Structures are given as C-alpha cells and as structure tokens.
Amino acid sequence: MADLDDFTAWFEQNNGFIDKEYMGFTVFSPEEGGRGAVALKDIPEGHTLFTIPRTLTLSTRTSELPHAFGLEAWKSANLHQGWAGLILCMMWEEAKGQASKWGPYLASLPSRFDTPVFWSDEDLTLLEGTTVVGKLGREDAERTYNEIIVPALQSHPELFSAEAAEKYYTLTQYHLMGSRILSRSFDVERWEGEGDDEENEAANTSRDMDVDEPEPQGEAAPASAEDAVEEEEEEDPSDVAMVPVADLLNARFECENAKLFYEEKVLKMISTKPIKAGEQIWNTYGDLPNSELLRRYGHVDLLPLPNGKKGNPGDVVELPANIVAAVVTEKLGTSQATAEERIDWWLEEGGDDVYVLDNDLEIPPTLASFAKLIGLSPEDWKKAKGKGKPPKAIMDQSMVEILREVLRRRLQQYPTSEVEDEKALEGELPLNARHATVVRLGEKRILSGILSNLKDVTKRKRDEEERSGQKGKKSRK
Incomplete structure (x- = not known):
C-alpha cells in the first residue's frame, strides 16, 4: 500500500x-x-x-x-x-x-x-x-x-x-x-x-x-x-x-x-x-x-438473519401509492376521477406517495388508511374530507385482499422470482449481477413475508367464521 x-x-x-x-x-x-x-x-x-x-x-x-x-x-x-x-x-x-x-x-x-x-x-x-x-x-x-x-x-x-x-x-x-x-x-x-x-x-x-x-x-x-x-x-x-x-x-x-x-x-x-x-x-x-x-x-451487506439465511436486516422495499390506487379502483369500481381527487387531498394533507416496507413484515397503518380512503363511499368520503381526517386503518377481509393484490403486483415488477434469485446466488456471478441479485432478493423477501402474514390473517378469519358457524348450528339444535 x-x-x-x-x-x-x-x-x-x-x-x-x-x-x-x-x-x-x-x-x-x-x-x-x-x-x-x-x-x-x-x-x-x-x-x-x-x-x-x-x-x-x-x-x-x-x-x-x-x-x-x-x-x-x-x-x-x-x-x-x-x-x-x-x-x-x-x-x-x-x-x-x-x-x-x-x-x-x-x-x-x-x-x-x-x-x-x-x-x-x-x-x-x-x-x-x-x-x-x-x-x-x-x-x-x-x-x-x-x-x-x-x-x-x-x-x-x-x-x-x-x-x-x-x-x-x-x-x-x-x-x-x-x-x-x-x-x-x-x-x-x-x-x-x-x-x-x-x-x-x-x-x-x-x-x-x-x-x-x-x-x-x-x-x-x-x-x-x-x-x-x-x-x-x-x-x-x-x-x-x-x-x-x-x-x-x-x-x-x-x-x-x-x-x-x-x-x-x-x-x-x-x-x-x-x-x-x-x-x-x-x-x-x-x-x-x-x-x-x-x-x-458500491457494495452490499450479507449478514446472518434470524431465519438462517443471509441478507441485510436494514433492507426496505418502496411501494408507490399509484399501485395501491390502481388496485382499489379495479377492485371496488372507484372511478379514475374520484381516485385522483382523493389522492390530491391525501397529498395536500401531508400523506405519503411512497410507502416503505421493512423486515418487521407489517403493513404501515398509513398504507391501509390510504387504500381505505380511495375506496370510501361518497358519503364517507364527504365526512372524512369535512373532518380533515383520513379513515382509520381497519384490516377487514376486503382490505386484506386488496393489499395482497398490491403486494403481488409489486413483486411482478422484478424480472426474476425469489427462488430464481436464491438459486443464482449459489453459483458464480459477475460482481454487478451478484450485487443486483442481493438487492432484489432482500426486497422480495420482505414482500413475500408480508404476503404470507396476510395469508395467515385470511386463514385465521376464515377459521373463526367456520367456528362461529358451527357454534350457531349447535345452538339451534
């Protein structure tokens, strides 16, 4: 040296x-x-x-x-x-x-x-x-x-x-x-x-x-x-x-x-x-x-993670609000003009246009609130606007399904799958390709982890509904 x-x-x-x-x-x-x-x-x-x-x-x-x-x-x-x-x-x-x-x-x-x-x-x-x-x-x-x-x-x-x-x-x-x-x-x-x-x-x-x-x-x-x-x-x-x-x-x-x-x-x-x-x-x-x-x-961190794999515990993935708005308008039939009006109001009130997801694998409350806002009925939208407050982030079944679709679409923006990235890292890659693969994989793990959690939420709700229905049948006998 x-x-x-x-x-x-x-x-x-x-x-x-x-x-x-x-x-x-x-x-x-x-x-x-x-x-x-x-x-x-x-x-x-x-x-x-x-x-x-x-x-x-x-x-x-x-x-x-x-x-x-x-x-x-x-x-x-x-x-x-x-x-x-x-x-x-x-x-x-x-x-x-x-x-x-x-x-x-x-x-x-x-x-x-x-x-x-x-x-x-x-x-x-x-x-x-x-x-x-x-x-x-x-x-x-x-x-x-x-x-x-x-x-x-x-x-x-x-x-x-x-x-x-x-x-x-x-x-x-x-x-x-x-x-x-x-x-x-x-x-x-x-x-x-x-x-x-x-x-x-x-x-x-x-x-x-x-x-x-x-x-x-x-x-x-x-x-x-x-x-x-x-x-x-x-x-x-x-x-x-x-x-x-x-x-x-x-x-x-x-x-x-x-x-x-x-x-x-x-x-x-x-x-x-x-x-x-x-x-x-x-x-x-x-x-x-x-x-x-x-x-x-020009480098990445690969450290031991709690799940036994290697990555960066500080990884995040950004989720643009436009993906959320697109899914809500399609699922609930909200018109484009209505969605744009509500998005403008949301931004004027200091809301985010990008949501950051991290390794806690939780949906940010503001993300759920934004999705809820886009899908409000005209009456509820008028109330929210009048109070100057966005709706509460209630994770009902409809919201869970919307967010799952949002995450799936975000995952579709990558050119490869999570499995393909993991397999690629097992072999020899040029430096730039290795770094890019590590970045993509860290983000996909967050998205798929949250998707898995939402799937569990859906399963728990269905199990609860089934148990509730069975109890109802027993009580009528």
Missing part, C-alpha cells in the same frame, strides 16, 4: 495524528469491505484513534479556489449550491498535483467505483423492480456539469487551462468526484468564529456544535445521508467535506465501534466500545438497506 504510506506520511506532516500503536490499515476480504482499519491491540472504549486538523479537511471553505474565483462570482455562478462547488474544488486541487495541499490525499482516493452510476445499460436492467436506478441522478448530474461547471471553466481560463480541462475537468471526472463525495464525505459544520465575515456570508453559515472535554459531544455525520432531496434543502453545502483518514474506515450494519467527533480545531475518531486486537474498526453509514449501500458505496 505504497500510496497509503505516502498519504499517511503527508497526513502526519500536516499535524494529523494516528495512534499507530493501536490502529493500522490493511486489506480485508471484499465481504469485509476491502481496505480498512484494524485494531493492532485491544482498544478500550473512549480511545482517540486519530485526530484530523480542521484545516486538513477538503471543502469549499478550506480550498483556495472560491477566493481565487471571487466569492461574488462564485455565488453568481451558482457554485455555492449543492455539490457542484466542492466537485470543482476537488478537480482543481487534483489538477494542481503535488502543488496542491491535498495532492497525496487525492492520489490515495479510489479512481474506480462499483456503484450503479458507472454500470452499463445492460447491467442496469438487473436492477429492474428496485428504486436504485431512479435515484442515480445521472441526468441531473450531467445537466449540472453542462449548465454550471462548463460555464465556470470558460469564465476563468487563468484558473482552468484548456490543456488541463481535457484531463481533469471532464464529465467522467465530474462523476468520479461526485462518487468520492457520495461515498466518503462527512458533514463538518462550521465552528463558532471559524472564517471571516465575507466567508460566512458567502457560505451561508450553519449552526454550531459544542464539545466539552473530556467527553466528546459533537458527532460528525457521514454526508452521504444528505443526498436525499429533503435533507439537501436543509444542509449547508459548505459543510460537506472530505475528511482524510476518517474516510478509510468501512461500515457494516450495526457493527459501528468508532465515531468522528467535533472539537474547535480538530476532528477526532474515538472508539465507542472496546475493540479486540485483529478486529476491524467500523464507522457507520447509518445502517442503510442494500439498495442504498449499492447506490452510494
């Missing part, structure tokens, strides 16, 4: 600290995350594994590019919104090579990702039925590149030479830097008093974090969680930062044993539980489902 040796030497020369007595770096198996950090000896809880000066994090606040570009011009070019500015900073710093403060760090970052944004169209068809492809944002990224990055490059030829543009400022490099941010960045909020007034105004200052010694209080979160639309709207883009060394730690579902914490001038990675010598040091990605792990990081 020669590049890593150069990187750690650079890190320590710039006032970074790594406790090499307790922690080292190694290459684990692909199932264990590949390159990561290992405990060299037993590590107690609360031990500082490494320290990163805030000045060594790479963001739009620490790179010189926004100042060289001109802060007002930076804002006018819309480089202060989203990740475009940070991506351009990373491109610029990499183009400078060893002249950049972060040269050795950028050289140590991966130049290849297994995330679906880099998959071929043929491989992307393997994800049919999942929501991964729809969340890649490839078209939006290319639009941002063409509408924001390219004009910025053209406006400052003294900063971005035509020669460098052919190598360092291409659309391919834009996707690469975006993937580095998505998979490895953290939210590093501004500390009180950090930066001058001009910077504060340009960067849209965020709230402060507080730390009391000796116990760290301000926890730095991986910034990858920010790419959900709602969180993007709330987040200060200048908080998103690349954090050397911290981004070397892998993560796995509920295995976290270290966290990154804020202090005034440094960030510290601190063990949150005892770690045995030889064990991997894990950070956290937030216990994400395999669909998100694949989309953001």
